[in-house]
Amino acid sequence: MEAVYLDNAATTPMDPQVISVMQKQMTQTFGNASTPNYYGHAARAVLDQARQTIAQSIHAQTGEIVFTSGGSEGDNTAIISTALYYQKNGRHIITSQIEHEAVLKSLHYLEGLGFEVTYLPVDDQGRITVSQVQRALRPDTILVTIMFVNNEVGVINPIAGIGNLLQDHQAIFHTDAVQAYGTQIIDVQALKVDLLTTSAHKLYGPKMLGFIYERQEIQVPPLIHGGDQENKRRAGTENVPAIAGFAQAVKINQALLDQQGAAQLTAKKELLLQELRQNQVEFQVNGPQPQLASPNIINLWFPHQATDILQIKLDLAGFVVSGGSACTAGSLEPSHVLIAMYGADSPRVRESIRVSFNKFNTAAQIKAFAQSIAQITLA
Known part of the structure; x- marks a missing residue:
């Protein structure tokens, strides 16, 4: 696969x-x-x-x-x-x-x-x-x-x-x-x-x-x-x-960009949120609402789901995401960005993943990803 x-x-x-x-x-x-x-x-x-x-x-x-x-x-x-x-x-x-x-x-x-x-x-x-x-x-x-x-x-x-x-x-x-x-x-x-x-x-x-x-x-x-x-x-x-x-x-x-390429990426982000809600996944968006943020990036908090464990489970299911910046991915320290936003004691800093899209990602892939998240978090 x-x-x-x-x-x-x-x-x-x-x-x-x-x-x-x-x-x-x-x-x-x-x-x-x-x-x-x-x-x-x-x-x-x-x-x-x-x-x-x-x-x-x-x-x-x-x-x-x-x-x-x-x-x-x-x-x-x-x-x-x-x-x-x-x-x-x-x-x-x-x-x-x-x-x-x-x-x-x-x-x-x-x-x-x-x-x-x-x-x-x-x-x-x-x-x-x-x-x-x-x-x-x-x-x-x-x-x-x-x-x-x-x-x-x-x-x-x-x-x-x-x-x-x-x-x-x-x-x-x-x-x-x-x-x-x-x-x-x-x-x-x-x-x-x-x-x-x-x-x-x-x-x-x-x-x-x-x-x-x-x-x-x-x-x-x-x-x-x-x-x-x-x-x-x-x-x-x-x-x-x-x-x-x-x-x-x-x-x-x-x-x-001239052909509303950014809007296409935003639509993929909106589709993910829609699918997560339909699958009754508990989550919150870290940062601004999708329409106010970069069209290709969304950071999501899944309560009680440790970042590293969730990444591993998603990887085994065939979905590649990250816990933050790739340049600090080898560190065990939580994201300095989420700490700046929510404080070091917030559970968000250790229970969040970053999802970022490209122009090749399909609606079918996004729906399958949301279903995988649901299976992992609702288990």
């Missing part, structure tokens, strides 16, 4: 069209994009076209896109390099308690160097407000880093509002958009963000690849030093076949 994959916030399966493009490029465009010869020029042309496609997807200029190895490198670069460069203007940073570990651990590193970080609390929906950021702002604040979409409960933060707030302040504004890029329409001009990070494998592209949007007025020294690739902003020979695949994934995804 083939397992039903419902852990797409961790990673998505690669789109067959993406695989096809990458295979073609690996065969035909194997040159180094930095070399001045026939094969290098061919690779450079593919790289330039991909950069243009990706820049257009977020209404950026091509020179503002820097390819990286993914979200973790992007967050580390955006936070650590920016803070070290702008520390002459202050050493205060603002973030939220529910950020991804790539953000939180970068900030912990900076705290060890003497920077001061304000961690904004969230309500029981996982939300922060523009007014919270405003109250935390100080004359010496140099960086605000707030994730666009939370990877565990799907809450969408008020990025545009924060961007507007910071227009008259010196602070650089970074958003981790790893979970947003692919499910949300993103316009960096309207959002007024200075730095934005993504990862290709969250929208049916290859792993170990992403990009940073760096507003052209912002100075972000490279975190990785070496050659002059990426206009001297990120050393290392570009993975042209993977970047071409990323661009193809973006093209497909933009077309889906």
